[in-house]
Amino acid sequence: MKELRAAFIIATKDILTEIRTREVLTSIVVFAILVIVIFNFAFGGDERAVKTVAPGILWATFAFSGILSLNRSFMMEKEEDCIEGLMVSPISREAIYLGKFAGNLFFILLIQLVVIPVFSLLFNLWLFSFEFILVTLMATLGFAAVGTLFSAMAVNTRARELILPVLFFPIVTPVIIAAVNASLLILEGKGFSAITDWLGIIAAFFVIFFVASYLVFCFIIEE
Amino acid sequence: MKRKILFFLSAGLILASFYMVLVFVPTERDMGVVQRIFYYHVPLAWIAFMAFFIVFIGSIMYLFKRKPFWDYLASSSAEIGLVFISLMLITGSIWAQPTWGVWWIWEPRLTTSLILWFIYVAYFIVRGYISEEEKQARFAGVVGIIGFLNVPLVFLSVTLWRTQHPPLTIFTEGLVAPMMATLLVCLFAFNFLYIYLLSERTLMKLDEAEVKRLKENIMERNG
Numbered sequence: 001m002k003e004l005r006a007a008f009i010i011a012t013k014d015i016l017t018e019i020r021t022r023e024v025l026t027s028i029v030v031f032a033i034l035v036i037v038i039f040n041f042a043f044g045g046d047e048r049a050v051k052t053v054a055p056g057i058l059w060a061t062f063a064f065s066g067i068l069s070l071n072r073s074f075m076m077e078k079e080e081d082c083i084e085g086l087m088v089s090p091i092s093r094e095a096i097y098l099g100k101f102a103g104n105l106f107f108i109l110l111i112q113l114v115v116i117p118v119f120s121l122l123f124n125l126w127l128f129s130f131e132f133i134l135v136t137l138m139a140t141l142g143f144a145a146v147g148t149l150f151s152a153m154a155v156n157t158r159a160r161e162l163i164l165p166v167l168f169f170p171i172v173t174p175v176i177i178a179a180v181n182a183s184l185l186i187l188e189g190k191g192f193s194a195i196t197d198w199l200g201i202i203a204a205f206f207v208i209f210f211v212a213s214y215l216v217f218c219f220i221i222e223e
Numbered sequence: 224m225k226r227k228i229l230f231f232l233s234a235g236l237i238l239a240s241f242y243m244v245l246v247f248v249p250t251e252r253d254m255g256v257v258q259r260i261f262y263y264h265v266p267l268a269w270i271a272f273m274a275f276f277i278v279f280i281g282s283i284m285y286l287f288k289r290k291p292f293w294d295y296l297a298s299s300s301a302e303i304g305l306v307f308i309s310l311m312l313i314t315g316s317i318w319a320q321p322t323w324g325v326w327w328i329w330e331p332r333l334t335t336s337l338i339l340w341f342i343y344v345a346y347f348i349v350r351g352y353i354s355e356e357e358k359q360a361r362f363a364g365v366v367g368i369i370g371f372l373n374v375p376l377v378f379l380s381v382t383l384w385r386t387q388h389p390p391l392t393i394f395t396e397g398l399v400a401p402m403m404a405t406l407l408v409c410l411f412a413f414n415f416l417y418i419y420l421l422s423e424r425t426l427m428k429l430d431e432a433e434v435k436r437l438k439e440n441i442m443e444r445n446g
Contacts, residue, residue, distance in 0.1 A: 157352035170341035174380040216365045
């Protein structure tokens with residue numbers, strides 16, 4: 001219980017900092033929309049083609065903007081040595097992970113909340129269905145679970161933010177494949193039963209990597 | 224002594240495998256001579272996966288015991304695994320070109336291997352960007368664990384994704400006895416080669432650490 005409370009406080013701290021400074025989210029949202037626009041130049045044009053590549057574009061956008069947001073998560077702590085403060089405070093390493101995870105989840109979801117309507121508008125596709133929201137939510141849980149771990153790892157290397165995509169993209173492959181295919185089925189108008197296999201993979205990914213990251217996080221911020 | 228036996232065993236078996244693959248085994252009916260690459264391609268894949276499993280075990284042991292030996296073992300196995308999986312991808316491509324008419328197809332096993340290749344490249348990139356040895360081992364350990372946990376999920380998602388497309392048949396009739404025998408000889412040859420390389424490399428790293436320790440001793444004594 002104490003752990004959850006500490007995690008909640010860390011997440012609130014991150015969210016409050018962002019609300020007061022508005023340093024990161026605005027630029028990431030603009031970046032995400034730019035990615036969509038660029039993809040539109042690359043693949044857009046013919047309307048039937050758009051429908052088949054749209055889910056891919058959307059998830060590539062989520063992955064790219066997710067990376068930016070995840071990178072900030074621990075850079076922010078590293079910059080003024082705030083991480084030292086977190087580490088000497090009487091809370092477990094696991095609580096730090098949970099707090100950071102919750103914060104990252106919140107930020108990525110917030111980015112998606114802006115990106116999805118803009119995407120629907122620009123590509124003229126209706127995305128708001130229960131199934132789509134479920135897929136997005138669960139895939140984002142998986143993104144945040146490994147992303148938080150790797151973000152902590154990346155800022156502790158010499159290359160800093162360069163490392164995160166190299167680690168993050170190969171690991172999240174199953175989520176991206178599953179999310180893109182599930183979204184494609186949803187756009188084709190198939191119901192919930194058509195996407196259960198994909199949802200299973202996304203859910204399994206989250207469970208496995210959330211537990212694993214929770215357990216190994218203490219090895220990343222040690223010194 | 225034991226290492227000498229391993230050396231001669233793997234060298235002998237590899238020489239035997241040359242004979243078996245190039246002379247002894249009958250040419251496959253549909254694919255012709257190029258199919259002979261199969262006898263190297265499959266063992267390479269097998270050993271690569273085994274090597275990454277050893278990385279996984281070594282990583283877990285290192286994080287729990289904190290004995291440098293386990294990190295030497297894990298990183299040596301990762302090196303060999305990366306070489307083997309690279310060779311496996313190359314031999315696969317050479318085989319694919321005349322058989323399927325393309326250098327690369329997004330077949331489940333190939334795609335899984337490619338993702339694995341990226342994960343273990345990241346394993347070494349992370350190590351390269353850290354100066355402290357102990358931290359190198361810790362971070363690599365985390366990548367070694369998370370990376371391996373991902374294998375079944377990647378394979379599952381890629382299989383599910385590709386089965387929506389026409390499946391490819393490689394062997395419909397199974398292997399006849401001489402083919403099976405050749406495959407087994409190659410498998411044993413590479414298996415012993417792996418064990419030999421792993422022990423050499425791990426011992427080399429232990430020696431390196433010892434030399435470093437002695438050097439530091441001398442430096443200290445000379446002020």
